[in-house]
Amino acid sequence: MKELLGALLPPMQRNGCYAEALYISTRSLDLSRDATGLDATTEHDEGVKLRIHDGERYHERCLSGIDRRALRAAARTLGRIRKRSAPPFSVPTDPLDAEYTATGAEDVSAVPFSEKVVRIGHIYEILAASRGIANVRIHYDDFQEQRVYVNPYRRLAQRVHGCHVTMLPFVESSDGLRYHYETRFRHGFEATAISDRKLSSVARFARSLADAKRLPPGKYTCLLSPAVAGLLAHESFGHGMEADTIAKGRAKAASYLGRRIASKEVSIADGPLHPDAHGFFFFDDEGWLGTRARMVDAGIVRQPLTDAFNAAVIKVPRTSNARCESFDRKIYARMTNTYFEAGTEAKEELLRRVRNGLYLHYGSGGMEDPLGWGIQIQGIVAERIRNGTLTGEFFYEVGMTGYLPAVLKRITGVSKEFSIPGTGICGKGHKEWVRVAEGGPHLLIEGVPLS
Amino acid sequence: MIRESYIKKRLGGVRFWKAIRARRRSAALHLTLGGRVETGLHTERDEVEITIYSEHDGRMGTASFTIFSEEEFDDALPQAEEIARCISNAPFPLQPSKRVPSVALADEAIVSALKQDPDRLLRSLARTLPKTDSGEIELRHVRTTLFNSEGQRVASERTEFYVEATIVRGGREHLCHERGVRLADWPDFAAAAAIARDHARAQRYSGTTSRILLSGEAIQEFWSPQIGLSPLLFHAGARVKHMGLSRYERGEMVAPAAFSLASNPLIDYNVRSSRCDEDGVPSIVVPVITHGAWDSLYASKRFAHYLGIPATGALGVIEIAPGEAMLAAENGCVEIIALSSFVPNTVSGDFSAEVRLAYLNGDRRRPVHGGLLSGNVFSMLPSVQASRLVVERPGYQGPAAMRFTTGVTYSGFRVR
Numbered sequence: 001m002k003e004l005l006g007a008l009l010p011p012m013q014r015n016g017c018y019a020e021a022l023y024i025s026t027r028s029l030d031l032s033r034d035a036t037g038l039d040a041t042t043e044h045d046e047g048v049k050l051r052i053h054d055g056e057r058y059h060e061r062c063l064s065g066i067d068r069r070a071l072r073a074a075a076r077t078l079g080r081i082r083k084r085s086a087p088p089f090s091v092p093t094d095p096l097d098a099e100y101t102a103t104g105a106e107d108v109s110a111v112p113f114s115e116k117v118v119r120i121g122h123i124y125e126i127l128a129a130s131r132g133i134a135n136v137r138i139h140y141d142d143f144q145e146q147r148v149y150v151n152p153y154r155r156l157a158q159r160v161h162g163c164h165v166t167m168l169p170f171v172e173s174s175d176g177l178r179y180h181y182e183t184r185f186r187h188g189f190e191a192t193a194i195s196d197r198k199l200s201s202v203a204r205f206a207r208s209l210a211d212a213k214r215l216p217p218g219k220y221t222c223l224l225s226p227a228v229a230g231l232l233a234h235e236s237f238g239h240g241m242e243a244d245t246i247a248k249g250r251a252k253a254a255s256y257l258g259r260r261i262a263s264k265e266v267s268i269a270d271g272p273l274h275p276d277a278h279g280f281f282f283f284d285d286e287g288w289l290g291t292r293a294r295m296v297d298a299g300i301v302r303q304p305l306t307d308a309f310n311a312a313v314i315k316v317p318r319t320s321n322a323r324c325e326s327f328d329r330k331i332y333a334r335m336t337n338t339y340f341e342a343g344t345e346a347k348e349e350l351l352r353r354v355r356n357g358l359y360l361h362y363g364s365g366g367m368e369d370p371l372g373w374g375i376q377i378q379g380i381v382a383e384r385i386r387n388g389t390l391t392g393e394f395f396y397e398v399g400m401t402g403y404l405p406a407v408l409k410r411i412t413g414v415s416k417e418f419s420i421p422g423t424g425i426c427g428k429g430h431k432e433w434v435r436v437a438e439g440g441p442h443l444l445i446e447g448v449p450l451s
Numbered sequence: 452m453i454r455e456s457y458i459k460k461r462l463g464g465v466r467f468w469k470a471i472r473a474r475r476r477s478a479a480l481h482l483t484l485g486g487r488v489e490t491g492l493h494t495e496r497d498e499v500e501i502t503i504y505s506e507h508d509g510r511m512g513t514a515s516f517t518i519f520s521e522e523e524f525d526d527a528l529p530q531a532e533e534i535a536r537c538i539s540n541a542p543f544p545l546q547p548s549k550r551v552p553s554v555a556l557a558d559e560a561i562v563s564a565l566k567q568d569p570d571r572l573l574r575s576l577a578r579t580l581p582k583t584d585s586g587e588i589e590l591r592h593v594r595t596t597l598f599n600s601e602g603q604r605v606a607s608e609r610t611e612f613y614v615e616a617t618i619v620r621g622g623r624e625h626l627c628h629e630r631g632v633r634l635a636d637w638p639d640f641a642a643a644a645a646i647a648r649d650h651a652r653a654q655r656y657s658g659t660t661s662r663i664l665l666s667g668e669a670i671q672e673f674w675s676p677q678i679g680l681s682p683l684l685f686h687a688g689a690r691v692k693h694m695g696l697s698r699y700e701r702g703e704m705v706a707p708a709a710f711s712l713a714s715n716p717l718i719d720y721n722v723r724s725s726r727c728d729e730d731g732v733p734s735i736v737v738p739v740i741t742h743g744a745w746d747s748l749y750a751s752k753r754f755a756h757y758l759g760i761p762a763t764g765a766l767g768v769i770e771i772a773p774g775e776a777m778l779a780a781e782n783g784c785v786e787i788i789a790l791s792s793f794v795p796n797t798v799s800g801d802f803s804a805e806v807r808l809a810y811l812n813g814d815r816r817r818p819v820h821g822g823l824l825s826g827n828v829f830s831m832l833p834s835v836q837a838s839r840l841v842v843e844r845p846g847y848q849g850p851a852a853m854r855f856t857t858g859v860t861y862s863g864f865r866v867r
Contacts, residue, residue, distance in 0.1 A: 035694050036757075037540035042531065044517040047496070057487070062494040065519025070495075114537050135695055170696065170798070175827070177696055178799050214801075217659065217823070217862035247484060248585035250617055250624055309489060328494035330481055367792030367805070371624040374821065376791050376805035397796055399803025399823045401864065429615065429628060430677045449864040451803055451823035 002097075002157060004068065005150040008050060008075040013152070016083035017052040017059075018091070020151040022285055023066075024049070024327045028143040029108075031116060033124040035135060038117065047327035052078045055085030058309070062328035089312035091287075093153050100158040100282035102275065104188020108142040108163050111189045116140065119192045120165075126196055127169050130203035132210070134177060135170035140192070149287040158282045162435075163191040164423055167199075169206040178396060180206035180381075185278045185423040185437075212396035215382060217451040221357030223350055223444050226339075226419045228360040228380065230438025233268050234338040234426070235366030236375045236404045238438075241270075241295045241303075242321070242333040243310035251370040254314075256301040262408040265343055268296040270305055272320060272336040277420040278437035279336035286322040286331065293319040307333045325432045332428055340440030343414025350413040350444045352388035358450070359383045359390055363400070365424070373404040382450070402449040413444030453499045455596060457521050461528070462600070467504035467545055469599040469730065473497075478569035479589040480577055486586075491570060503528075504545065505535035512538030543756040548602035551726045551733040555719040557592070558633035561610040565592045580616045581627075581640045587615040603731040611722060618643055621651030625789075625807075630845050632720040642667065646789050650808045653818035656785075656863035663824070663859050664780040664813060666838075666852035667788035673853075674769045675723070675846035676793050682828045683712065684766065685797035687739045689750030693757050696798065698829070699745050706743040706832040709774060713738045714749055715848070716767025723846040725765045734764035771849030774837035778852045780813025785861055786852075787824060800828040806861065822863035830858025 005021040012019035025046040032039045047064040048071055059081055061074035103109070120140045127136045142163040149156045166183040182202050184191050224232065240251040271292035272281045283289050286308050293303045304314065307322035310333055323334040351359070364379025377400040384393035420439030427433050455472060462468045475496040483489040502515040514534035516527040564572040573588050580586045591611045598604040614637070615628040627643035646667070665673055674681055686697045716724050716734040727733050730752045738746040748760060755762035780786035787809040795802035803825035811817040834857040837850035 036690065036754075038538050039540075040514055040534050040538055042514065042516050042534065044519075044527075046519055058490040058492075060490060060492040062492065062496075064496040064498060067520070113534050117537050137694075173799075176698060176799060176829070214825075217825075217860065217864075219864065244483075248617065249484070249619060250585060313484065328477070328492075328496060330479065330490055330492060364796070365794055367794075369791060369805075371619065371622070374791065374805055378792075378794055378803050379796060397799065397801035397803060397825075399805075399825055401805050401821065401823050429626060431613075449823075451825045451860070451862045 001148040002150055002155045004066070005048070005148060006155060008071055009150065009152060011072070011075040011079045012050060012052050014079035015081060017054045017081060018087045019052045019078070020149070020287070021051070022049040022327065023148040025146045026143055028141060029116070031120055031140040032137065033120050034137040045326055049324070049327045050074055050078055052081060053087045054081055054083055055087055064328070089308040091151065091153065091308065095153055097155040102187050102280060102282070103159065103161040104163065104186055104190060106189035108161050108189050109144055123165065123167065123192070123194060123199065126199045127167060127203055130169070130200065132171060132207040133169045133203055134172050137168040139166040139168070140164065142189070147285070149283065149285070151287055154287045156283050156287055160281055161187050162278070163187070163189055165192050165194065167202055169203055171206050171210040173210045173212070178209050178212070180209055183423045186276050187280070208392060208394050209381065209396055212381070212394035215395040215398045215450055219447040220450050221354055221446050222448045223354055223357065223359045223385065223442055225359070225361055225442060226439045227362040227421050228377070229340050229440035229443045230338065230420065230422050231363050231366050231377050232375070233340050233440060234335060234422070234436065234438040235368055235377060236373070237268055237295065238270060238305070238335045238338045239368030240370035240373065241305050242335070243304045243306040243314055243316065244333045245370050246304055247310045247313040252373045253301060253304070253370070259301055260299050261296060261301050261405050262299045262411060264298040265414050266296060266299050266408060266411050267294060267341040268339070269294045269341055270321070270335050270338045274337045274420055277337040278423045278435050281336070284320040284322045285324050288318060288320045288322060290320045293321065305333050305335060307331055323434050325434055329432055332432060334428070334434050335426060335436050337420050337437045337439070339420055339438060340414065340443060342416050342418035342441045344416055345413055347415040347417045347442045350415055350442055351385065353413065353444060354385045355387055357385045358395070359385050375400055375402045375404055375407060399451050400448060401451070407445060407448060410446045411443055412446055415442035417441060452497060453518065453521050455598065458499060458501065461524050462501070465503050465600070466506065467600050469502045469545065469597070470499055471729065472499045472596045473593060475591065475593045476565045477589060477591040478565060478573060479587065480570070480573040482577060482586040493569070503531050503535055505532065506542065507536060507539070509542065510539040511542040512536055512540065514538070541757060543753040545599050545601045546603045546731040546752055548604070549733055551605050552717055554717055554724050554726050554734070556610070556632055556724060557608040558610045560634050561590050561612065562592050565590060576614070576637070579637065581618050581644055582616065585617045587613070589613040597727070597731050599731060605727050605731050607726050612637065614638065616640060616643070618647035620647040623647070623650050625650055630722045632722055636720065646808050649815070649818040650820055653808060653820040656806065656809065656819035656822040656861070659860060659862050660783060660785050661856060661860050662784040663855045663861060664778060664784055664786040664852055665855070666786055669787045669790050670851065670853060671844045671847040672790055672793045674771065674849065676795065678794050680797055681769065682795050682797045682800040683739065684714070684769070687748055689748045689754035689758055689760065692748055693754050699748060701746070702744050704744050705829065706740060706835055708743040710740060710743050710832070710835055710837065711738070711772040712740040713770045714767045715770040716765050718768050718848065721768050721843070721845060723768045725767065728765035732762045732764040734767065737763045769847050769849065771837065773839050773841045773850050775839055777840065778836060778838040778854050780810065782812050784812060784854070785819070786810045786813040787861070790824065795828060800830070802826060802828065822861060824859065824861050826859030831855045833857055
C-alpha cells in the first residue's frame with residue numbers, strides 16, 4: 001500500500017503543491033446477545049484520501065476501495081491545481097519509514113467466530129441468571145484498523161486492533177426498567193476475560209439502581225470517579241482546546257492561554273499513546289507521531305490540540321490530534337485519550353474528607369460549550385457519602401452543569417489512583433465520530449451544581 | 452463498479468439473501484477565519500452490503516458483509532457463511548416482491564451540481580451564511596438499489612444538504628446546523644440569529660419552576676433528538692417489545708385524549724422520510740399514540756413475524772396532532788427555546804439538559820440561560836398541551852409549542 005500511495009504523489013505534485021495520501025481500512029464485528037437471540041454484523045470500510053495544499057487551501061479527492069485506475073485519475077486531477085504559495089504550515093522533513101502494530105495479547109483476527117459466540121454467551125448467561133436482573137443485553141465488538149500514510153518524507157503504516165464488551169443488566173424500579181452499564185476495552189480478545197466474581201458485582205451494582213431516586217437540585221461536594229473526571233476533561237475542557245475551534249474564535253480558551261484556570265495540583269492532558277485505551281494510535285492522520293499534549297500544566301492553560309493547518313493559524317506547536325472519521329471525511333483537530341493527570345493523595349483519604357456529599361460513579365455523556373465554558377454532563381449515577389463512607393443510597397440520571405473555570409477552581413483533591421476507562425466515540429457537534437477515551441484520577445470538588 | 456447481475460449470479464448457491472448497493476457522490480466546503488476556504492472535498496463511494504440468511508435445524512442465522520469491488524466477493528462469502536452457521540435464532544421470512552410508495556427525496560439542482568461543478572454551487576451557498584468564519588456545507592447524492600432472493604427490488608434516490616454556521620454575539624455562540632433534502636429548504640438563519648442575539652444578553656437563570664413551554668429548536672429536539680431516539684419511540688419498537696423492555700400496552704392511556712403521535716416516513720422532502728426500510732418493507736404511517744392511548748408498534752420484518760403483527764417499514768418523521776389553542780407562557784412559566792443538547796435515557800425516559808435560551812413568562816425582553824431542565828418524558832405526557840400552530844422541521848412535524856406542568860423541573864444555579 002505504501003508503494004501504491006507513494007506512486008500517486010508525483011502526479012499530485014506536478015504543479016508544486018504539497019501532497020499526502022492516507023489509506024484507511026476498518027473491519028469490525030458486532031455481536032449482540034439478548035433475550036431475542038444473537039445478532040452479528042460485520043462491517044468493512046476502506047478507501048483512500050488524496051490531499052494537496054496549494055498554499056491557500058486543501059483540495060481533497062476521496063475514493064472507496066482500492067481502484068488503482070480511479071486513484072491515478074484523481075491524482076492527475078489534483079496535479080492540475082497550481083501552487084499559489086508555500087503551505088502556511090511546516091512538516092517534518094526527516095525521512096521516516098516505519099510500521100507499528102497493537103493487536104493485544106489475543107489477536108481478535110485469530111479467534112474463531114464460534115469462540116466469540118461462546119464467550120459472549122457465557123457472560124450473558126451469568127448475568128441473566130443473577131438475582132433481581134430483569135433483562136440483559138451484551139454487546140461485543142472488535143475492530144481491525146489499518147492506516148497507511150505517505151507524504152514526500154514519511155511512509156508510515158499502523159495496525160491497531162480493539163475489542164469491547166458492554167454489559168447492560170436491567171432492573172425493575174417503581175417507575176419502570178432501568179439499566180446499569182459497564183464496558184471494557186482491550187486491544188485483544190482478553191477484553192472478554194471477565195471473571196464470574198466481576199459479573200456478580202456488575203449485577204449487584206445494577207440491583208442498587210432499582211431504588212435510586214431523583215436528586216434534588218443543588219450544589220454538592222462531589223468525589224468524581226475517573227470516568228466522570230474524564231467526562232469533565234473531555235466535554236467541558238478538551239473541546240475548547242481544539243485548535244480549529246480556537247482559530248475560528250469559538251473558544252474561550254484562547255483568552256486563557258498562559259493564564260491560570262485551576263490550582264497547581266490540576267493538570268489536564270491528551271495523547272494517543274496509552275495502550276489498551278480506546279483512543280490509542282501511533283500516528284495521526286497527517287502522519288504526526290503520537291505525543292502527549294498538556295492542555296493544562298499545573299493549573300495554567302498551555303497547549304491546544306492541533307492539526308497542521310490550525311497549529312499554523314494560531315501559532316502553537318503541532319500535536320498528534322489530526323483525525324478523520326473515515327477516508328471520505330475531513331481531517332480536524334480532535335481529542336484522543338483525554339484525562340486529568342494523577343495527584344498524590346489516596347482515594348480513600350479524599351473519601352474520608354467528605355462529610356456530606358456524593359460519589360459520582362459514571363455518566364452517559366456530555367456536550368461541549370467551548371465559548372461559554374458551560375458544563376453539561378448527563379446520565380450520572382451518584383451515591384450518597386456520609387462521614388467519609390459510601391452509604392448505598394443511589395441517585396439516577398443526575399445532570400451536572402456550571403461554569404467550567406469556577407468548577408476547576410474548586411478542585412480540592414486529586415487522587416494518585418488513575419485510569420482511562422472511557423470507551424466512547426466523540427463527535428464534532430453531532431457528526432465526525434472518532435473513537436476516544438477519557439479518564440483520570442478521583443477528583444474532590446466543592447459546590448458542584450447538580451440536578 | 453459492482454454489477455447487480457454479478458451479485459445475483461454469485462449468490463446463486465445461497466437460498467436467502469439481501470443486497471443493498473449504494474453509490475454516493477458528495478462535495479463539501481469548509482470555511483475558516485475571514486471566510487477563506489480551508490478545505491474543498493470531493494468523495495465517491497461505491498459499495499454493496501450483502502446479508503445472507505442460513506437455515507439450519509429449523510433455526511436461522513444471519514451475517515452481512517460489505518464489498519467495494521467484485522474481486523472481494525469470493526473471500527467475504529465463506530466468512531459470512533461461517534458466522535451465519537453459528538447463529539441460531541427463530542426463523543422469519545424475507546420481504547417478498549411488493550411495490551413501495553413513491554416519496555420525493557431528490558433535488559435535481561443538487562444532482563446536476565454534483566455531476567458538473569459542485570464547487571460553484573457550494574461557493575454561492577457559502578455567501579448566504581450569516582458569518583463565514585466557521586461554516587461547513589456538504590451536498591450529497593445517494594442512489595440505492597435493494598434486491599433480495601424473494602424478488603423484492605427497490606431503487607431509491609436521495610439528496611441531502613448539510614450546513615453548519617456559527618453565530619457569535621457578545622462572547623456567546625450559537626451553532627446552527629441544518630439538514631435538508633432540497634435547496635428550496637435552505638435555511639435563512641433568522642431564527643438562529645435571534646437565538647444568538649438573545650443568548651448574548653440573557654441573564655443566568657436562578658429560579659425553579661415546573662411549568663414549562665417548549666418551542667423553537669427545543670420542541671424539535673425533544674421529539675426528534677439528534678442523538679438517539681425519543682423514549683416514546685424506543686418503547687414503540689417491536690424489537691424492544693420482543694425483548695421485554697417496552698412499556699407499550701395497546702390501548703393504555705399515556706397522554707390526554709387530545710394527543711396523537713405517528714411516525715410518517717411518506718412526507719416529501721423530509722430527511723427522515725423513506726420509501727422502504729433496510730429489508731425492503733414498504734413504508735407506511737404508523738399511529739403510535741392515538742387519542743392519548745398506545746396504538747401500534749413499528750416493526751421490521753423479523754420482529755413483526757415474531758410478534759404476529761404487520762411489518763411497517765422504516766421509522767419516519769414524528770408527526771404530532773396540533774391542539775386547538777394558541778399557547779403562551781403565562782406568569783410563572785418559562786418558555787424554553789433551545790437546549791445545549793438533549794440525550795434522554797431511552798429506557799427510563801429520564802433526562803437532564805442544560806438550557807441554552809429561555810424566556811421568563813415567555814417575555815422576549817427577559818431572556819435567560821443556564822441551569823438544568825430535568826424530568827421524565829413519560830411523567831410529562833399526562834399534562835401535555837399542544838399549540839394550534841404547526842411547524843415542519845427535519846424529523847418533526849407538529850405543534851410549534853407544547854406546555855408541560857408535570858414530571859419536569861427547570862432549576863437554575865448561581866454559579867460564579
